[in-house]
Structures are given as C-alpha cells and as structure tokens.
Amino acid sequence: MSEYRVTGLSTSVIAELVAEVEPLWHEQHQASLTARQRRRAVGAGAKHRFVFADRLLATLVSLRHGTTHDVLACWFGVDRSTVTRAIGEVRPLLAQRGCTVAPDVRLRTLAEVVEYLGGDGRAGIIDGTEIRVRRRAAGRKDRDKFVSGKTRQNAVKTMVLTSADGRVLFCSPVRPGSCADITQARHLGLSQLLADGPFTEILADAGYQGMGAQTGGRVVTPPHRKFKKNAPDWYEQRHELQRKAHSSRRIRVEHGIAHLKNRRALARHHGRREHMSDIVQAVSGLLSHQQAATLDTAMRT
Structure with a gap:
C-alpha cells in the first residue's frame, strides 16, 4: 500500500x-x-x-x-x-498543511505566496482549472450555478499558482464553475496583495486581462490586438511572436495542473461538493511535498 x-x-x-x-x-x-x-x-x-x-x-x-x-x-x-x-x-x-517549497518553508495563504515570490524577485504563474462534479438534483436552488460557461458541464473551479519552473505554490478553495477566472482572483484579494506587497511578476492568460492595470503592471497577460480588421502582415507576425513568447513562459502552470489532475480525485469528483476545497488543498500540499523532497534528494546527490 x-x-x-x-x-x-x-x-x-x-x-x-x-x-x-x-x-x-x-x-x-x-x-x-x-x-x-x-x-x-x-x-x-x-x-x-x-x-x-x-x-x-x-x-x-x-x-x-x-x-x-x-x-x-x-x-x-x-x-x-x-x-x-x-x-x-x-x-x-x-x-491545512499548505504547500511545501523547502524542508523548512511552507506556504498556506495567498499572502504568504506573494511575499515569498517578491522576497527574491521570483515570477509566478496563475491559471484557473475546472473539476467536474455531479449535477445537483432537480428542483434544488441555484442548480445552474455550477454549470461552466466554457465546457457546459457541472464543475467547480480553483485558481492554481505555480513558480516559474512549475512547482505548485497555492491552490485556492473552489468556487462554482460559472465563476470567471478574474472574478475568483479578485475574491481572493490577489489584486490588493500585489498592489500593496513587494514587486513580483505574475504571468496569466487572457482570462485575467484587466488585472495588469489594477496591479501596476504586475500581472502580465497576452498582448491585445490593435488591428481588428485589415491588419498589415508585419503586425500579424509580430503579434503572433509575442503571443507565442508569452505562452512559452506560462506553459509551466499547465504542467503543474496536469500533475494535480493525475490524482483521480481531481480528474472528476463523484462525491459531495462540500469536500472539494479540502481535496484540492490536500492534493496540492502532498504534490508540493513530494516535489520538494525529490528536488532535495537530487541536490544532495
């Protein structure tokens, strides 16, 4: 076992x-x-x-x-x-254990993660991920609240924050699948923490556009299109290169989410939705602990 x-x-x-x-x-x-x-x-x-x-x-x-x-x-x-x-x-x-980044360093709240990244000038990456859950019974209040606008399936959503090398640093409590990524980040107070805390760069996808202006440029999202129609060829090439460069930098968060989803409890949940926040945070804590132990062993050898 x-x-x-x-x-x-x-x-x-x-x-x-x-x-x-x-x-x-x-x-x-x-x-x-x-x-x-x-x-x-x-x-x-x-x-x-x-x-x-x-x-x-x-x-x-x-x-x-x-x-x-x-x-x-x-x-x-x-x-x-x-x-x-x-x-x-x-x-x-x-x-309750939080995410382990070193044998003697453990992060439990989003404020601790922002302070940890800003202390050494590290970059972080955020993204939202959805976990399918059972549909609520007919006649229940807010039955459609958990329907995701992206996948059209019943789901809950969590925000994952990783380091630049893809190590999981934080997983938020879950919210219904109808909640937008940027709304969840605002409810967690990420904008205020970044604006008031030490300077750190957070890479995000287009779902977080608008947070850059609120945080003084700390949240970096893909570049906007300046030409919606009849764009010159040189602009199309430059815009595509910029988007690919940004995507290459933030792909690590997708790898971190994939490691989380390797746990069947996060691939699809068949039990009670009330337990999902504990399940997400327990899995992220276990994964980060194993990542820290593997890295520590590699450094010793």
Whole structure:
C-alpha cells in the first residue's frame, strides 16, 4: 500500500506525514471524546484496530486513485463506514498543511505566496482549472450555478499558482464553475496583495486581462490586438511572436495542473461538493511535498 505507484508519494514522505499529522489527529480525537457527556472515562472500551498509519494510507490511496470506500474497507479489513469516517478526519488535516517549497518553508495563504515570490524577485504563474462534479438534483436552488460557461458541464473551479519552473505554490478553495477566472482572483484579494506587497511578476492568460492595470503592471497577460480588421502582415507576425513568447513562459502552470489532475480525485469528483476545497488543498500540499523532497534528494546527490 505504501508503493509510490499506489500513493503517489515516496516512503520517506509518507513517514514524514505520519510523524507530522498523527499527533494532530490524536489531539483532535481526544478533543472530540472529551467534548461530549460520557459514562466511561476517556480511553476506556475497545481500542482502534484501524491505526493511524492505515488511516493515512487509505486517504492517500483515495486521493490518488479515487478508490471507493468499499474497496478500501476490503483491503484493510474494516467496515466501509470506518473508512469513510477516517478519510473525513484525515483529509482536513492534510489540507491545512499548505504547500511545501523547502524542508523548512511552507506556504498556506495567498499572502504568504506573494511575499515569498517578491522576497527574491521570483515570477509566478496563475491559471484557473475546472473539476467536474455531479449535477445537483432537480428542483434544488441555484442548480445552474455550477454549470461552466466554457465546457457546459457541472464543475467547480480553483485558481492554481505555480513558480516559474512549475512547482505548485497555492491552490485556492473552489468556487462554482460559472465563476470567471478574474472574478475568483479578485475574491481572493490577489489584486490588493500585489498592489500593496513587494514587486513580483505574475504571468496569466487572457482570462485575467484587466488585472495588469489594477496591479501596476504586475500581472502580465497576452498582448491585445490593435488591428481588428485589415491588419498589415508585419503586425500579424509580430503579434503572433509575442503571443507565442508569452505562452512559452506560462506553459509551466499547465504542467503543474496536469500533475494535480493525475490524482483521480481531481480528474472528476463523484462525491459531495462540500469536500472539494479540502481535496484540492490536500492534493496540492502532498504534490508540493513530494516535489520538494525529490528536488532535495537530487541536490544532495
């Protein structure tokens, strides 16, 4: 179960996760026990057969392959409800970890990412990506709210911010698929953070046009067309070269999104939409942790 092909993580990263998350889970579990009225003392009664390491592995396999809880219950020899409860407890703890950029540096908020990029004059790349979800039942309020204007499918949207080399630095909480990319960035306060924070260049696609003027040129989007009709040949060639140069610089964010979508939980989600923000942030944190560990190993060798 701890194979890289099963979890998407190396054994060293899994060991670090166990050491970091297990105390948090035990603290959370003890708090839930003491919060309610009890007839027996805390710790009395049957002990867990489903230990924390197995709970973590079940969560990692679920995020990596989208394995059903019934199958995981058969693998671990427990009831399906036990697996569902375990994943529901461990997944938020993974989502709270943030994205790892170095063994001692972790980014949890968009403000920390902007400060990290501006501190050393690094460039960042942003883009929005959609994750298909189940359609809401007929008669529910705002049933069409999750329909994407681009794909015409029910989806939720998250904003991904990567470094210039494609390493994932931040994934935002999800919003309904009808939300525009630039609207989501504004709701996250990106314009204000860039305008008030240290200077850093953020590459974006045409969906973010207009943010450059709001941030003093910090958000760089593809060049506008000055000639809509009867453009001279020299202008067409120059405009195409400029667009290709911009696309070549920001292609790394597409690679980062592809690595995220390799996790089946983000390819298409069949469960509750309420869990999508935790799933996105948990996957981005795990991916960045593995990327940082791989880079650290490469530098040592």
